[in-house]
Amino acid sequence: MSAVPGWCFVAAMAALPLVLPDLYLLSVLTSAGIFIIGAISLNLLLGYTGQLSLGHAAFFGLGAYASALASLGFDIGIGFGLRLTLPPQPVWIGFLAAIAVAGGFGWLLGRLAFRVRGAYFVIITICFAQVLRMVALNWVELTQGPMALIGLSPFSLWLPGQGVVELYAKNQTYWLVLGVAVLCFLVVRQIVHSRVGRALVALRENETLARSVGIRVTHYLVIATVVSAGIAGAAGSLFAHNVRIVDPDVFLFIYTVTMVIMVITGGKGTLWGPVVGGLIFGLLPDLLRGAAPPEAQWIAYGVAMILLVMFLPRGIVPAIAALMPARRPGRGATASPVSQEAP
Template sequence: MSRYFPPLLLVILVLLPLFVKDPYLLNALITGGIFTIGAISLNLLLGFTGQLSLGHIAFFGIGAYASALTSLGFDVGLFGGVRVVHEAWPPLVGFVVAVVLAGACGFIVGRLSFRVRGAYFVIVTIAFAEVVRLVALNWIELTQGPLALTSIPQMRLGLPFGGETVLRTKAQNFYLMLAVATLCYLVVARLVSGRFGRAMRGLKENEPLAMSVGIDVTRTLTITATISAAMAGAAGSLYAHYFRIIDPDVFLFTYTVTMIIMVVSGGKGTLAGPLIGGVIFSILPVTLRPYMAPEAQWIVYGAVLILILFLTPKGLAPYVDEWFARRRANRLPAPSIDARAEART
């Protein structure tokens, strides 16, 4: 059943802005969608290879800063009195730079850290995220530090017959987010359905056995980390150009936790899992905010997550699939006595 959820959700989301005009609701959906892209990227690493990254927000923040600085331009001094001057480039180029730079950082971190496993890998990712946050906080000449980068240009897209359009409205930004999320989902679906996906699952289930049949563990995990980081960078770029202001708080550990919650509650290692978790934890804030203070909302989030994990330890997507499988099995007619006798013979 969960394989029908993504196309059904896509149809609903495509039609949604035609009927929903509330800016607050559209803003919540865009924000939730951006973090759902981050959850899709994290699921590729956590769900299909079993490697937990608690510093995944670093790639999101790198993408946000890279895209913003590419679009704004900068004049910064380096060692030896050398100055680097960069003129402002179009936001779409900033998006590409964000994807490439975040992917490159994912490759470097993966190449260095996948020589270790388990808790050591988790520590490496946390340390990397903290180092990047401190750089953003203290390199004031480049990032403005706690003063934040402001007036980031809105995303501009070229038109088929020349010219370009600026994505000013929330509906336009919603469709941009939806397009990027769909592309990331298709990339993950294509990746995990082939030979490379079988290698990832093999590493998750039994790494020594996977190595014994010739799977290059470090290469497989490094490629996975690179693609995952690149998609997180794309989400960070959308975040920067939508909100038009970023500061070092973009590296908050809370955002990594949000992505992990979306993956685990929906069902890690499934394509529909991050989408289901993203829908739930995007709608909850909209539903609860008029009635509860932020502190009470976090209590409800925790209670909902505990309830989901208690009732469905594998996540909602596998539970739904198992429930529909049982329903189909119960509808099938029981085999007759003659059929059972023939089967035994």
């Protein structure tokens, strides 16, 4: 999708709260937008490096807890009679802490896990998420365990003439999530269209050949993991301050599955795939809620996903791109596999 239709789509989404009186649907769109950000982060790994991470909810949960703990503050013992204390911080400091903490753990996981490939890498990522869930469940002094961290403040912005305004309203939260989603999309787009992106695609297509021409495999994979984890941490922070509560269930496997579904059905390895897949499978359950009983809703959800995978195995966005007339590169220009967005 070119820049003009893309910005038109963003403008249409930004204008939606002005013409949509249904606050519930706006809340659903906000939740879908948070998971679209998570799917965008996962697509950088799954789509552009070919590495399937089934523990991506770990970074999502780390972002949620880091942001919540920074905004609430904490006072815990760290042994030898010492205590670690952090007074409550502004929510935006918590948001930055979420990105930093998730990105730091992404660097650590990348340095360790990318020594293996295939099923071994998948197992490591799953175990990583489960270990973090058990830590959150049992480190009661810090995380409150199953009692959860509650009373989180919403995000706030400084507005001219109004000072600091807390974003309580549904439309304000929606615009915040949309703005973060656009920023994350542009960050991933910049990476994909850079030398780093070309290296990642080369690793995905033929790692042995990439090594033979001097591409540092682990170096570029770690870069992708750190950026992916940081964006997932940002999504986790938005999630925490949107629902105003964080418990160990934020590490559940279902959140990773949701992101994987969005990426695969939309089109992995394309910039717009997670957005399209996220909108469809983020809104479908709620659109079916008033039209069918609960059992039929999940059956329809599963059937829709199976049909998409069967008839559009590369995803919705590549299928649409295949129907459009091919654009010829300008005189003297050469088309690169990265710039085409679909592998």
